[in-house]
Amino acid sequence: MAEHREDPPVAYEDGKPPTRRPVRSFVLREGRITPAQQRAFDAHWQRFGLDYRGTPRDLDTVFERKAPRVLEIGFGNGEALAWACEHDPERDYIGIEVHRPGVGRLMNALAEQHAQNVRVYRHDAVEVLRDEIAPGALDEVRIWFPDPWPKKRHHKRRIVQPALAELLASRMAPGGLLHLATDWAEYAEHMREVMEAAPGWHNQVAPGAYAERPDWRIQTHFERRGLRLGHGVWDLLYVRD
Secondary structure: OOOOOOOOOOOOOOOOOOOOOOOOOOOOOOOOOOHHHHHHHHHHHHHHEEOOOOOOOOHHHHHOOOOOEEEEEOOOOOHHHHHHHHHOOOOEEEEEOOOHHHHHHHHHHHHHOOOOOEEEEOOOHHHHHHHHOOOOOEEEEEEEOOOOOOOHHHHHHOOOOHHHHHHHHHHEEEEEEEEEEEOOHHHHHHHHHHHHOOOOEEEOOOOOOOEOOOOOOOOOHHHHHHHHOOOOOEEEEEEEO
C-alpha cells in the first residue's frame, strides 16, 4: 500500500486563498481582425459601443427615447442583429459579443444602414446583465446558437444554466420573451430541462415543447450551411410570468 502523505499547508501572501475565477461561457480566441474591422472600432465605437462600467444604465438616455428593448447575447458576426434592428425600428436593440472581429463587422454594417436603434457591448454577458441592466428593463432576450460545449467536462461552461435563467427573470419585464435556438440536439435538451425547471418562466408553446422558427429569426449563413449538412435546429420560447 502506498504511503499516505499530507500535503503541506499553502502559504498565501495575504493569509487568504485567492478568489476563485468564475466559470465563463467563452474562451477568447481573437483570431485575425481585418483592417476594415479595426477601422470600425476607430470610427464607430463612440456611436454604437457601450463600455462596461459596472453600474446600471438609463437606457432611455442611451437611446434618447422610451421603447421596448431587445437584448441579443453572443451575436457572432452580427448578421441577425443588423437585420433585426433595420426591420424593427420601433424597438431598441442591445447586442453583446466578446470577439472583436464580429463586433467590428457588425458596426460596419450598422454604419452602412444608418442604424439608430442599436448599441453593442464587447464584454461578458453575465456581468453586463448583472451590473448594467436594471431590473425589468428588457422585453426580449435572444440567445441564438451559443457554443454548445459538447464535451461533458465542459458542460459547466454552457451559458444557459439555472443561474442565468434566474438573472434573466430579474431583468425581464413581465410578459417578456426569452428565445433560445441551437443546432446541437443534446444542448437543446439541456436548454429545455433548465428552462422547464426555472421559476418565473413558462413555455409559450406548451410545457416541454419546441417552437417552429419564428419569422423574426432569420436563417444566417452559418445556419443554412448546417442545414445543408443535415443538422437539426431547435427553437425554445419562454415567457416571463
